[in-house]
Amino acid sequence: MFDIPNITFRGNANSLSFDLLKASEVYSKNEKELNHNPRKPHRINFFALLIVTEGTGTHQVDLKNFALKKGSVLKIAKGQVHAFQENASYSGFLVIFKEEFILTYFSKPSIESISHLYNYHLSDPLVENISFSESFIEEVTGEQAYENGHVQQNILAKILELFLLKLERVSQNPISTTKTNQYLLFFQFKNLVEEGFKTTRNVKDYAAKLSVSPKHLNTIVKNFTRATAKAFIDHYVLLEIKRAILSTDKSLKEIAFEVGFDEVTNFTKFFKKHTNQSPKDFKSTLKL
Secondary structure, eight states: OOOOOEEOOOOOTTOSSEEEEEHHHHHHHHHHHSOOOTTSOEEESSEEEEEEEEEEEEEEETTEEEEEETTOEEEEOTTOEEEEOTTOOEEEEEEEEOHHHHHHHSOHHHHHHHHHHTOTTTSOSEEOOOSSHHHHHHHHHHHHTSSOOTTHHHHHHHHHHHHHHHHHHHSOOOOOOOOHHHHHHHHHHHHHHHHHTTTOOOHHHHHHHTTSOHHHHHHHHHHHHSSOHHHHHHHHHHHHHHHHHHHOOOOHHHHHHHTTOSOHHHHHHHHHHHHSSOHHHHHHHOOO
16 A cells, blocks of 8 residues: 655755755655655655756646746645656756754745745746756855855855745745735644644634634635635645545545545545546546
8 A cells, every 4th residue: 555655854964954955866865765766746844946957857746747947946845745757857956945944044034935935825836937046056065065164054044045035036926925914824724724624624613723703714815815714725625635546545435534524425525526526537537
């Protein structure tokens, strides 16, 4: 039985929470150290940037294939499921960093902007025609060449912080996060849904945890996603179902119980309502 592997942060010897790896190194590292094929779906517990420097290819993130070319930067958020291309014809780098790295070294305004950048509910993961990736890679590799230094993590953080802020500026994202308090509430709601969707899909339950009214929560979610809080919850549940169907040979009944449905009939009705096809039909269309 194959379940989605959870991949933890593993940088090079001196990398505690940030690293820059050649894409080719990722394959050998995962296969040798983690006994996992990176070309198969896996979930990460850190953040990543896939930077393409030459060639073309694809990369799968949450069931969607993104076309890559020189100048592409693909953002992969903590908790997302992704897979590298078989026989990739592109070269590039993978930047990986833990949430603690951001929280420890970045400024508060930058954290808010970058959280927005990595919120895959709000922004497109793919940013194209980036002209400043090569200088970023040169700066990072240059700093990493130093044997050590108590300020190295600070310097690397500032290099990454500036790069992410530049990405935020060029990202095609029409949603503003100037209302900081509203955004923080939305972000808390998002985290609660991701942690508790198996237990409840009721807006009232999440509103109670956030000490706001369901009506207020609904308004906040609409401000950022143009969808209701209930639609947001259902969308995430549907995404988790698709992730499970894609990456396991468990029965649909087992999957239904694991994602919080007491009855398979309710599970099937939910899936069909949102996709116009049954889970069984969806599974049959997948090419694993």
